[in-house]
Amino acid sequence: MHARTDAPAEAAPEANPAWPEDIFAILQRFDVRQVPYVPDAGHSQLIERVLGASSMRAVPLTTEEEGVALLAGAWAGGQRGVLLMQSSGVGNCVNMLSLTQIFRFPFLTLVTMRGEWGEFNPWQVPMGSSTAGVFELSGIKVLRASHPEEVREVVEAAAGQAYNACTPTAVLLSQRLIGAKVFTK
């Protein structure tokens, strides 16, 4: 037992929060068409919305770097995209992120964070701790949202600078926002 189960729990994030809907609305408004992803629980609501959107193509990946390359191709073909992944996938992308500088294409990624804020699984901590640093070393601007009410303006700003200024940008969606994953036997 890692904590008393009979004790009152801390206030958990809402089951169906509004912020994934805010993100979906922003992606629609910016005419995002290709949405590659490696699934993460924190992105599940948004992925469902994308899968149900006729104007968007959801592209499940085997590894996150595929998504970087896909978005470079989407840009060459005249479409915008966004890559959805969790922090552990950022390390899988490193060499492919050079495409953002080589093609100077409008790269946007939304990253759900693990390995912070009450993390249970130590295996998530190393990559979660270096996620922002890896992006910065790779020339990607990093923005972060930690509270539900700020998600909309942070993602809006990120999409604006990515698509309007071709400034590659990552938004880190904090584990505090999503809620630490609960492990039970």
Place this chain on the structure above:
Amino acid sequence: MNKANLLERRSVVSSLLAERKDAIVVGGLGASTYDIAAAGDHDRNLYLWGAMGGAVMIGLGIALAQPELPVVVITGDGEMLMGIGSLATVGLQKPGNLSIIVLDNEVYGETGGQASHTAATVDLVGVARACGIPDARAIATLAEIEAFAPSMQDVSSGPRFASIKIDSANLERVLSSRDGTFIVTRIRGALGFGPI
């Protein structure tokens, strides 16, 4: 396989692209990019000089964005092996307009000719088929290439995959532009998209 009768890569690629029409062609880094350049520079050529393992996914992104245009990825066995999972991703998306051609010389020719997995064990055609690309074939003769090339123009019957065993000779490099923004902006311009 009779190694003496293997195809020569430049004639393979020039035959594949002889009637390319409006096709967009993506070349994997290394010799495949030189082969495409040798077949003739083109507004719709996307030359890769890095991003190893990304050629098929870049092709998929273009293919999904431009479903009415043929998109042809030409890459080597080493580049394909590094992005092998992308065949599974293509198999799931089933873009009708995407053709993937692997020039398989069974070695890493750019780095000293070290053997690749295809020299001993890996059957790329089998991998492609198992990933959900039923139109996957091994090609061994120029006649088969000439028969295959027109199918790349059919944007509804893909994705298709072809592995072409070629000889491992290192040919003189034919250098394309290495400027990524030029290359991608030129393709976008050919498709009617301006700069930001």
